[in-house]
Amino acid sequence: MPGGLANGWATVPDKPQITIEVERRLANFKLDVQFQLKSGLTAFFGRSGAGKTSLINLIAGLDQPDHGHISIGSQILYDSDQNIHLAPEKRRIGYVFQDGRLFPHLSVHNNLIYARRFMDQKLNPETYDNIVQLLDIPGLLERRPGTLSGGEKQRVAIGRALLADPQLLIMDEPLAALDGGRKAEILPFLENLRDQLTTPILYVSHTMEEVIRLADNLVVMDGGRAVAHGDVETVMSRLDLSPLTGRYEAGAVFQVHIEEHDRAYRLTRLQLAGQTLWVPGIDRPIGTNLRIRIRARDVSISRQKPQATSILNVFAATVREIVRDQGPHCEILLDIGRPLIARITRKSVDELDLHAGQKVYASVKAAAIDRRSLGLNPTN
């Protein structure tokens, strides 16, 4: 978009530090979370019941912690020692709810500008136009929320939150109520937002696909605690988290870029840690940065370099760690210059006599890398 989003929040001079340290006893578990939020999009990932929504309600001020401290830069939103509990309307935190929560008695336009009378400065008409364009909702402005589709409602809800000029944008599973097609319709808008806003975004999700596509940072929640926190690549390479991120979906995440397109075979060659990875053709220009997830179940291991194999991608690797449990599978952390995770049977581990430090070959089937494992890199 030309000129970007021309308003204060598009050119925040220095990004304020967001600190969250809260304890809250809830009906069936205790929420106990400490971390600092980095800029960009941070995903809160965890199973339902892990405490994600409870936590963001504390941040937004819709619920009050028993104890702790929440601040954005020098502004304290909550502090139990100083007896500070700022009302939600004073926090300037945009909140996109799972169910949209558009005001049914107001038109889309009036929903969008709802926050204007509570703001210090006047609403910049250019900002309004930019956001309406960014979310592709100019045709909906006169409609009532009751006549919108689920995807349209969510786009309006995002616009409404942005037009309140938030210093932090929270999205609580904004895609959860949508079916597959509608999800695919919204994801590009979210990617755009992430790339064009300087406002930090907190994105709650229980879908790994969304995390891979959207997140810079990842907080894994379990039983009311943040069990891991860091950039997506680092957190996803931790074997101990795979029960939480979902064994079926678990896999290492890489930053890659497009080197070459093979038009004849409809393949794309990616550059990954100095090595080459062939994947089914990606419709992006050469040089594009991507994020790619190689699922652990799509990686196989052999002691000798495979000969005459159908598999296009073979990497020399070193075994770093083997996690065995009682089930049929083992998870193996490999080093190919970057961490790569393989999930193979316990029987194979014993037959190959695998142990840490061993030199092996890791094979990745090109066909196993699908659209769902790709995300446009936010640093593009």
Add this chain to the structure above:
Amino acid sequence: MFTLSPFELEAIVLSLQVAGLALVGCLPLGLMTAWVLARYDFYGKFLLNGFVHLPLVVPPVVIGYVLLTLFGKRGPIGQWLWQTFEISIAFSWQGAAVAAAVMAFPLMVRSIRMSLEAIDGGLEQAARTLGASPAWVFVTITLPLILPGILTGSILAFARSLGEFGATITFVSNIPGETQTLPLALYSLTQAPDGESGAYRLVLISVAIALTALITSEALARRIGKRLGHRA
């Protein structure tokens, strides 16, 4: 041509006056009571709820008698009103309005409370995160959303007030020009030896007023419903 006699006109105007005053008194109090019942949990809530609904279940005469005991010149409230402000509402049209308001109150509270409870609290939370204080949330979100309930409650209360008989005749008696509303006038005519044709005319007038009120409220409710995005 249907022309109204002075007697009929007096009864109609008085009835509208009584019902109007009853409505004006009922509305803010009913809104507050409905709010408390819908939004707060407190010890003895069921008692308040029962008390509010009492006029629906006890004979109107009982309510009229209780009002007479409280507001009569020697009743605790009536005595205080007389000594402090030199006001007495017993046997006056304002008294008739009080009787009508008490009888209509539960209908008002019920319909506002139901629409309050039907509101998705999430909408009010969303408004808070957008910067609206609780007072603004009430004005810009809650009030417009419960408007249909307020409207229904008002029509019911107004109609109930127009028809009020038992509590009125017990509390403020049947004084032509002062407390003789339509139902009371109708009652007087049925007691008179040659009142039959006059009684029929009052029946027609009562039906016409009630129908007008109902149709107006229906039309208003439809317009508000459209604004709220319901498909009618």
